[in-house]
Amino acid sequence: MSAATVTAAPALPADDTRIGLRANLRHLGALTRRNLMRIKADPESMLDALLVPVIMIVLFVYVFGGAMASNQHEYMQYMVPGLLGTTGLNLAMALGTGLNTDFQTGVMDRFRTLPIGRSAVLLSKMIAETLRAVVAFVVLIGFAMILGLDIKGGPLNLLAAVGLSLVFGASLMWVSMLLGMSLRSAQAVQGMSMLVMMPLQFGSSIFANPSTMPGWLRAFTKHNPLSALADACRALINGTPVGGSVVTVLVWAAGITVVTAPLAVARFRKRT
Secondary structure (H helix, E strand, O other): OOOHHHHOOOOOOOOOOHHHHHHHHHHHHHHHHHHHHHHHOOOOHHHHHHHHHHHHHHHHHHHHHHHHHHOOHHHHHHHHHHHHEEEEEEEEHHHHHHHHHHHHHHHHHHOOOOOHHHHHHHHHHHHHHHHHHHHHHHHHHHHHHOOOOOOOOHHHHHHHHHHHHHHHHHHHHHHHHHHHHHHHOOOHHHHHHHHHHHHHHHOOOOOHHHHHHHHHHHHHHHHHHHHHHHHHHHHHHHOOOOOOOOHHHHHHHHHHHHHHHHHHHHHHHHHO
């Protein structure tokens, strides 16, 4: 092999263990800034984070609230805390579609030629998506408070509910990225994401009390991690005992991350 050939060969993304912690952090910061700049250049990409929480509150509180509870305010206190979980789920699942698009449009081919750590590419997307989720949570809680939501547990409990939702959402991001790198098209990722999201969202205690459901569905709802998250957020915001729901959410988040994160990283290494 000639020296010219060696020079022309594209550089591979550096192994994270070879470039050091400081370089990894520098790459992570640069790629996170890139992802945020893409959002700034395309503000329409924030519409789901800004409008979906508002639409969900209006539809469920004012369309179903009177039928699901004795009054709409009571249903708002029940349903809105659960929306923290479903909002995080929706945004997390959108990450896989964006990652798949990056592979299809050649963005990852560009990264392949740069001496950057592989982990920085995935983690920067997670950080940017987490910041989008924070914006969505602020809109959700702020709009609900305008309509009359009472934060009976106080601001610290509210922050704890948001933090718990972010932790669980981060674990689902690994699932979403794995789907994005495993399926062939963005449309396939969107379809599979819907198959994951719909049973988790509506087969949970987010929108309705499980006691009204048939036995087989109550069994699924009882073991649905989104039910535990909704119950935990509801207890924190309404100032009632949380029981073991917080621990259940953290165990689920840790388990999902332990299983899917290595698979997502391995898939990313294989594709790059």
